[in-house]
Amino acid sequence: MTLSEFLASVEQLAADAPAQIAATATLDEWTAVRTALVGRQAGRITDLMTGLAALPKEAKREAGQRVNAVKATIEAALDARQAALEAAAQGASTPLDRSMPGRAHWRGAVHPVSQVIDEVVEIFRELGFTIALGPEAEGAWYNFGALNFPADHPAMDMHDTLYLGADQVLRTHTSPVQVRTLQQYPPPVRILAPGNVYRRDFFDPSHAPMFAQVEGLVVDEGVTFADLKATLSHFARRFFGAETTTRFRPSFFPFTEPSAEMDVRCGVCRGAGCGVCKQSGWIEILGAGMVHPAVLEAAGLDSETYTGWAFGMGPARTALSRHGIPDIRILYDSDVRVLDQFVS
Ligand SMILES: [Zn+2]
Numbered sequence: 610m611t612l613s614e615f616l617a618s619v620e621q622l623a624a625d626a627p628a629q630i631a632a633t634a635t636l637d638e639w640t641a642v643r644t645a646l647v648g649r650q651a652g653r654i655t656d657l658m659t660g661l662a663a664l665p666k667e668a669k670r671e672a673g674q675r676v677n678a679v680k681a682t683i684e685a686a687l688d689a690r691q692a693a694l695e696a697a698a699q700g701a702s703t704p705l706d707r708s709m710p711g712r713a714h715w716r717g718a719v720h721p722v723s724q725v726i727d728e729v730v731e732i733f734r735e736l737g738f739t740i741a742l743g744p745e746a747e748g749a750w751y752n753f754g755a756l757n758f759p760a761d762h763p764a765m766d767m768h769d770t771l772y773l774g775a776d777q778v779l780r781t782h783t784s785p786v787q788v789r790t791l792q793q794y795p796p797p798v799r800i801l802a803p804g805n806v807y808r809r810d811f812f813d814p815s816h817a818p819m820f821a822q823v824e825g826l827v828v829d830e831g832v833t834f835a836d837l838k839a840t841l842s843h844f845a846r847r848f849f850g851a852e853t854t855t856r857f858r859p860s861f862f863p864f865t866e867p868s869a870e871m872d873v874r875c876g877v878c879r880g881a882g883c884g885v886c887k888q889s890g891w892i893e894i895l896g897a898g899m900v901h902p903a904v905l906e907a908a909g910l911d912s913e914t915y916t917g918w919a920f921g922m923g924p925a926r927t928a929l930s931r932h933g934i935p936d937i938r939i940l941y942d943s944d945v946r947v948l949d950q951f952v953s
Contacts, residue, residue, distance in 0.1 A: 612668035616675060618660070622646075622653050623679045630686045636694050643687050647680065653682050715945075718952040719839055721932060722821055722940060725924035726803050729823050732847045733801045737823065741800040743786035745807070749776045751785035756864040771818075772805050783824035784864055787897065787900070787919060790826065791908035796915050797829035805926075814936040820925050825879035828900060828910070828917030830877050834867070837897055837918035845894065846876040856891065864896025865919060877933065885930055892930050895922035 618658045633639040645719035657676050660948035664672055699785065719727065730740065742750075749772075753765050763769065764781060770780040786802035802824040810816040814850055838857060845855045853876070857869040871894050875886035882888040925940055932951075934940065939947055 610663060611877070612664060612672060615660055615664060615668070616950050619657060619672070619675050619679055620658070623682065626679075630683070630690050633690060633694065637697065639691055639694055640685070644750045647682055647687070651751055654683070654866045655803065673947040684920070715951065716952060718948065719922070719949065720940075721928040721951045722853070722925050724951070725927045725931070726821060726823060728848060729844075729922070729924065730801055730803060732823060732844055735798070736843075738799045738801045741786050741790045741952065742804060743780070743789050743801045745780055745805060746773055747778055747780035747785050749778050751777050751788050752780050752782070753843075755788040755904065756784050757907070758863045762863065769809050771809055781808055782805075782806050782921060783822045784919070785823055787826045787864075787904065788908050791828060791905070791910055792929065796910070796917075798826060800826050802826070802831045812938050812941075814938065815926075817925070817937050817941055820923060820937075822921055822923055824921045826900070826917060826919045828915055830915060832918060834899055836919065837869075837899070840918075841871055841897060841920060845871070849873055849876055857897075860896060860898070862896060862898055864901050864904050866901045867899035868896065870896050871920075872905070877930075884935075885933060895920050897921075898907070 613834065630639075631688065633642050633711050644652060646652055647715050649655055654676065661669060661672055661676060749765075754772075758765060770781050773779065777902035783802045783804050783806060786800070786804070790798060790802075790913060800887035804822065804824075805819055806822045807819050809817075812818065818851050827840070837934065842855050845853050854874045856872050858872065860868045860870040862868045873894050874880050875883060875890050875892050877883050877885045879911070880890035882890050886892050900919050905915055905917065906913040909950055928934070928940060
């Protein structure tokens, strides 16, 4: 073979190769073309290299340089085509369908009872109350004794209270936080104490063995029942709406004297009577009263100098009447189909 014949073969390959490479539609086709062009056994480049050895010595340099240049060009084209085919194969396995509906994601939401607590806290925060918390496993003295429960009070019975030991209970109300706060901070005191409380009750439509409570306490010099009524009425109007009317009924709690329960006019029937208000036209919202002097003294305060008022409400009951839910167990069943309805 002469040099010119050899170079003609090289140029023929340089002319053919790009179209062959571009024509491959699959990785299998690409592999076949690659073998035909640069395969070690029978590739056209390998054939040329073999032919190169037979050329006259003085022609080898020029011929060799040209073959190597063509080989490099072909290999670069093969690499590029391989990358394109692989990218296409990957895309084909997960085709993008813009018409497919999106996957629904479960969004977390605030539990209806927590929603009530958050709103109550926010209203009292505006009035200058701060948050106070206490332990759920509480000393019996904090839960009963310091709150003026007489030693034979039925609430202290094992049938009503979950005892953890002789002097340790799961707190039956958030009122122990009153005592702990007054022991720790000098008046004026304005606190709100939300938290869970425990009773030895079975689940029924209106009872649960564990439920949330929100406690409020104000202690200062010259605090009167008028402050209690004004503050709680303001709260009711903020929480239930500006048109809300309230009424206070005499009640009894060991730790307040005098004591009262506050009702709000039923927002469903506007006082006419309905299932939500049990035909009474009123819904009981909270218990309240002037802090009993014995409670102030138990916390180390002079009851001649200081007076105060306190209230406690059950946000679960409030959530039930707000949403017209007939059974408290629905709130605690963790049924997503129910809770999903309160996503706001
Ligand atoms: Zn009603």
